[in-house]
Amino acid sequence: MAIEADPGFRLECGVCGASSDAAPLASLCTICGGPQLVRYPEVAELGPDVAARWADRPRGMWRFREILPLRQGEVPISLGEGDTPLLPLLRLGEDLGLRLLMKDEGRNPTGSFKDRGLAAALTRAVHDGAREFVIPSAGNAGAALAAYAARAGVPARIFLPEDTPPGVQVRCRAFGAEVTAVDGLITDCGALAAEDASRTGAFDLSTLREPYRIEGKKTMALEILEALEWQPPDAVVYPTGGGTGLIGTWKALEELAAIGLITNPETRLYAVQGEGCAPIVRAWLSGQQVAEPWQDAHTEAWGLRVPRARGDRLILRAIRDTDGGAIAVSDDRMQQETLRLQRTEGINACIEGGAVLAAARALRAAGQIREGETVVLFNTGNLQNY
Ligand SMILES: Cc1ncc(COP(=O)(O)O)c(C=O)c1O
Structure with a gap:
């Protein structure tokens, strides 16, 4: 019989595997401090028929609610996030000998894929009782939090590196968030957000500090x-x-298989970073399970300027388990390929989208992506976000 009720969820630490009830406002694992993942104990019982229910519901990411962290009645x-197009890149695909597709996430309410994660995390936290929020951000997550916090009628504070493009700060303020520009990197912003949260009681939505942003992504x-x-x-x-997003993709494939x-979920996952900040690529190439922090991080792709990722183990496991890989590309190549996406395919691409195309070209040249394969690229934001 079809399960109409939301089947419930638990948390499982992505590092030590400890399983727990999803306590309100859960964050890191209380045993080892690792990031937690949401598990749906009844996922296998949903059965393939669930796809028809997903297709019949109103559009948007919440139509997948059986495997989202919503409790019954919530x-x-x-803001209508999700249901972005998967666009064939016909000319670029022909050029590369691939069936090339691009998920265009720039169509989301605030112009990036961050809307999905923040919609899920804020929804869960507000239902769990949080009334004030704080986040460190490279820009897009901050804008997303600002908009969703406005939607929920709760205050938000955002810590951004001061060299984040001015347009991003303007957008965050436009949605009513309080913005602090920090002389430092996202990691410095993270420390300030944590300090703010412990002083004020605000809920800290830092990447992977809470388990629900992955669910949206x-x-x-x-x-x-x-x-x-x-x-x-x-x-x-x-x-x-x-x-x-990478961990979320891996998790989605596992859940769809369950x-x-x-x-036959044999999709290879490839992580792309900038040459000036590539801790995951370096760890991958040297066979490490964790990534050492990157010194003097710099790249024009400010969404990729993350010198230390809390989810490093999980990212590396996702690419290892799927037989994928990690690759760094230069800022010049990213910029060239961003223009190519814009001028050859009409995609309203951000530089991270260009980074992905540059990586696909390099992987194809290296024979890691082979002739005729179906390859999905992500354009994670849009041009107006700069
Ligand atoms: C446009 C864009 N692409 C990619 C990323 C990296 O995303 P993730 O944190 O899922 O690795 C970010 C993060 O800020 C971003 O803003």
């Missing part, structure tokens, strides 16, 4: 697989900073 805080992969009629692509190439919607 209404999501939503994973809906990108659910939509991709639905658009491909549940035939997994050969490869996914993803611009990796904190890694929530449901029975995909039978």
Whole structure:
């Protein structure tokens, strides 16, 4: 019988595996301090028929609610995020000898994929009783939090590196958030956000500090697989900073396999970083399970300027378990490929989208992506976000 009720969820530490009830306002694992993942104990019982229910519901990421962290009767805080197009890149695909597709996340309410994660995290936290929020951000997450906090009627404070493009700060303030520009990197912003949270009692929505941003991000992969009629692509190439989208994609593939919607989840996941800040690539190339912090991080792709990712183990495990990899590209190559996306395909691409195309080209040249494969690229934001 179809399960109409939301089947409930638990938390499992992504590092030590400890399982726990999803206590209100959960953050890191209380045993080892690792990031936690949401688990749906009844996922296998949903069965492939759930896809018909997803298809019949009103559009947006919340139609996947059986595998989202909502309790029965809860209404999501939503601005209509999700259901972005998976666009074929015909000319670029022909050039590379691939079936090339781009998930265009710039169409989200504040112009980036961060909307999905923040919608999920803020929804859960508000239902759990949080009334004030704080976040460190490279820019897009801050703008997303600002908008969703406005939607929920709760205050938000955002710590951004001071060299974040001015337009981002303007957007955050426009939505009513309090913005602090920090002379430092995202890691310095993280320390200030944590200090603010412990002083004021605000809930800290830092990447992977709480388990629910991944759940929102994973809906990108659910939509991709639905658009491909549940035939997994050969490869996914993803611009990796904190890694929530990559981990979310890995998790979505596992959940769809457990449901029975995909039978052969042999999608290889590739993480893309900038040459000036590539801790995951360095760890991958030297066979490490964790990534050492990157010194003097610099790249024009400010979403990728994350010198130390809390989810490093999980990112590295995702690319290892899927037989994928990690690759760094220069800022020049990113910029050239961003223009190519704009001028050859009409995509309103951000530089991280260009980074992914540059990486796909390099992976194809190296023979890691092979002729005729189906390859999904992510454009994680839009041009106006600069
Ligand atoms: C446009 C853009 N792309 C990619 C990333 C990296 O995303 P993730 O944290 O999921 O690795 C960010 C993060 O700020 C971003 O803003």
